[in-house]
Amino acid sequence: MEILVCVKRVPDTAENEIEVNNDGSDISRDDLVYSVNEWDNYAVEEAIQIRDNVGGTVTVISVGDDESEEVLRREMAMGADKGILLSDDAFNGSDGKGLASILKAEVEKGKYDLIMAGAQADAGAGQVGGMLAAMLDLPYASLVNKVEVIDDKKLKVGREVEGGNVEMNDIELPCVLSIQTGINEPRYVGIRGIRKVASVEIPVRSASDLGISPDTVGDAGSKVKVLDYFVPDLGEGAEMLEGSTEEIVEKLVELLKAKGGIK
């Protein structure tokens, strides 16, 4: 099976506290630790497992700048066979549809049976997989947490729905899936693995390579634009307990006794 997995380089929310920058034009990007989007990592692991079971190749693809290459390399160290970087200044500021149309241009150059993406990334929209499927006229299933290959024409997939229930579907190949976390246990990538793929060439495709007119993507082609960032105000906020740990523990015990939290 020929599998393509879309991945994105994002600030690692487990490693960073995300804050708004001084003028609210972006998050503060100084000293941020970046990594592969967590959902995408599960998607790549799933792709590798499917390939190991039924044969084929796994290609990882990303829209981003030069630094996204390290993310592609990391996923190749996990076991992906090939990487492709779609990079052009014209792509900057693309909305979901812009990203999907850039990916579409490359997908159409290949012949893929299965295309996977993480269920969401840093902006939390969860949109690129579904848009790409619609642009390619392929069936789509989102939030997938179970994949079973029935034959070369059909998959059985589970979608994680409300309450932790799993909605089972048959889906025809070729198709697009967005992958939910927890579907598998992504393998560890060691320094040695990264070294092994350090010299593998990763082709870079520009807008003109892909036949994309610059005014249809990036900031120019986007109907949806982020205007500014701010700190959400969800409520009055908690009463913050301060003092030494001992003092805080004491106060907390009193409060919890009063509220019935300590039996």
Added chain:
Amino acid sequence: MTQVFAYIVHKDGVADDTTLELIAAAKKLQADAQVTAIVTGSGSDLDAVCTEAAASYNEVLKIDNENMAYPNAEIIRALLLKIIPADGILLVPHTTFGMDLAPGLSVKLDAAFVADVVDFEGLDGSNLKLVRQEYSGQVSTHVSCDISSGAVINIRPGAFAPDESKAASGSVVDKSSEAQGLTAKRSYLETVVAEVGDVDITKSDVLVSVGRGIEDEDNIEIAQELAEAMGADVSCSRPIVDSKWLEKSRQVGTSGQTVKPKVYIACGISGSFQHLGGIKGSPFMVAINKNPKAPIFQVADVGVVADILEFIPEFADKIKDMQ
């Protein structure tokens, strides 16, 4: 004026809570909006849902087809393509169904798409200003959306206060003929209900809930010790289950269990809306997190900025000493 539509989610003949939230959202979008509800499904349950929706919407489009007994996003997408006009705005609840349906639908409609919207801040010509969040709710954004060729907008459940006025007495129009002959390359088989674990956290009065801040599987023990000292049960957020450190039945959130404790102690949990969506009944909430800017502090009653790995053992020891 742009036509506004709302997709109604329903189950067992009862409209979902989001039905009244979408009409509230539509009115915030455009104060005098004429809003059309779209109700799809099959059988007698559908009439009850349509009647319920007509109390709040000016018009209800009923689409009754056995193909729609279970909402298969691919089939519903094909149907909505026939119903939504070129410059129409469709509001969809940002549920697992809405996430499945909407991005692709916006492509097919050649309309703009915005996911997981929590507020509207005005419409200026064809430029709609919306509010959403990024990075699991750590930051919010104002977003502009060009709605000149229509828009599909997913609304976060619970973000808009329900409009209970029910003063519309709208008409129900049968559009079932539009559903003829729609096919899909994906077919629904069954829903596998989540397994019940050894502890039913939906019945717990006091929950000690752990998140990413616990850092390692071996540290789960300290939360278990605290829970034991308090007479509480241990629950958790999604990353803990993804890491297989605790069983799925202990996960609080929209993709896990909905809990209604009296007291909820969130330990090392940042407070994404998916997690908070699983906590009902306004419990007394204590948040312990080393990040002073964690969103959880905005919704908790009491907050402690501390590393849970150091704080929880001291807290547990104190309770044990008292006993």
